[in-house]
Amino acid sequence: MDVTGTLDEALDRLHRSGPERLGRLTNHAPMAVEALAARGRAHAVHRWLDRYARKLEEFPSGVERVTSANWRAALGDPSRAADWIAFFGHELSERPWQTVLGEWWTRLLPGLCGGSTHPVIRVGHAVRTLRSGASTEPRLAELAHGLGYWAARQHRVAALTPLPGAGRAAVDRAAADRAAAALDLVPRIAVQDGGFPARLEQVTDLPVWAADEPAPAEAHRRLVELVRAATHRYATHGHGEETMLVHAATAPNAVLRILPVLPPALWPASLRAAWTAAAAVTSMYAPAEAVPCVPVGDLTAEEVFERALTHGDEHVIKLTDTALDVGDAAALAAAVRAMELTPPVG
Template identity: 70%
Template structure:
């Protein structure tokens, strides 16, 4: 993890910006700069951020402070993003961050599908930083921003019918039924997802839940190498959302690991249903390229989703994961 102070500088710079732009698009910068720092490239953080800066908007105005007495009425209201970030800032200033996370994780988990799963991904990056190093002010504040964004965009998914799945995560993803109507954005498509294959439903042991979640992240990352052309940006989240949950598990009570697995599976399966292509392509082995060289290619490309998928691919490791990262470089528009 970065010990140069660069990440903290970048986070302080970013906390003057809101979690979204244009009322619907996520600010990816906090996640991307954390990935750069975590992968040993802190010197690239501000250069990357200088290019991305035109996509940032000012921090939004507050409406009314969120309190312990009325938080339920503010949950899922995107107009209250500043109020929620302020609430979590106060909570984390007064209590250990792990205690705040443990209290709010089960409240927020059912709504991890709001904001195209970006809020939980942002939280996952923030938690990784806190677990890896010192709990500095900017890093704690980043967790507050992530949790606040999640609370503001909280969006549950209910009424999904269980359908036949498979034992392995990869086969279960293959069993996902694509939605018929593909028009509209994430929220519109999410409303058309009516079923999810059964997978890991019988899991009750926390350690097995962690093992299954690791399997899911690997399968979803591998699948991008063969299915990423269905939608090069949105299908990234089928892997990065469950990986954010996996990264957060060590900071959570073990009793929360099983429900975390179930929510992560639903998210990955739903994204697959919304964006999977009609047919896969063969994945291309990366040859002699090293993981470090793949990350350099992602950094040179610059797109925030490419950087984040590559970050997850390096967590997974292996040839097909590296092939997935290279496929994202090939399919996506570079950051300019």
């Protein structure tokens, strides 16, 4: 992790900007610069951020103070993003960040798909930074921004609760604890068109994967397997939608990064939410047919990440960051595939 202070400087710079632009598109910069710093590329952070700066919008105005008494009314209201960020900034100044995160995790987890899963991904990057070094003011502020964004974009869709249906028996019998087989059985939505919110409304049922209530250690193992399977799957299915299918891997990986600081009793529910997000994204964007996975040959993880930095796209950087967490050749092939499918930043 960056010990030069560059990441803190970049976060300070970014906290003058809002979590979104153009009313709905996510500000990816905090996540990307954290990934660059975490992978030993702090020297490139400000240069990358200078190119991304045209996509940043000013921090939004507040509406009304969020308090412990009125927060339920503000949950899921995108216009209250500034209010929520201020609320979490105060909470994190008063109590340990792990305590605040644990308290709000169960409140926010059902809305994990809100904001196209970007809020939980941002929180995952913030938590990795806090776990790896000092709890500096910019890093705590980044967690406040991530949690505030999540609360403002909280979107609970009852239909996204995995339900017993045609897919359940097949998944339970054929997949058991194999996430790759379970993802292969996720049905595609009927109309593969429109943005994330419109497609999300079409997801009316998802197969149940590993329907039992696992012990915490088993929940962790299965989440690791889910991240691996979703990352590998991008290499063969990423052409369905090169940007959005990244989130089938990066959203559950964000949950995996957060898991160690949560009470173990929350791990099974976290696994279920991560599976729901990965399966929903798969249902909304997966192509009808797979393509063969092309091996990366002699490329090392360091070389693949350097290519991602040169490419410059924020989703490519974040998927490559997750691929390095997975750490095998198939995951690196997925990262290279993302670079092939996504136009490089000019």
